[in-house]
Amino acid sequence: MSPRDEHELKYQVTLVELVDRVLNKGVVLTGDITLSVANVDLVYVGLRLLLSSVATLEEQRDRELHPVGAQP
Numbered sequence: 220m221s222p223r224d225e226h227e228l229k230y231q232v233t234l235v236e237l238v239d240r241v242l243n244k245g246v247v248l249t250g251d252i253t254l255s256v257a258n259v260d261l262v263y264v265g266l267r268l269l270l271s272s273v274a275t276l277e278e279q280r281d282r283e284l285h286p287v288g289a290q291p
Contacts, residue, residue, distance in 0.1 A: 245271030245279075 247269050254262040 241270060242272040243275060245269065245275055 247267060249268075250266045252262075252264040252266065253260050254264075
């Protein structure tokens with residue numbers, strides 16, 4: 220295996236680990252867009268993106284609905 224192949228394999232494994240971690244933990248990305256003409260702000264858009272697996276979201280929901288130690 221050439222050094223280049225090893226580097227590409229290491230990169231792929233790292234990318235897979237990153238995607239796995241993001242889906243297991245979840246991540247929120249936020250951003251703002253402002254449309255301006257002649258230095259006059261016309262449109263402002265606030266963006267939020269939640270990226271997570273369905274299983275992670277369901278677990279989080281269940282923890283919030285039924286906290287440990289809560290009285291029934």
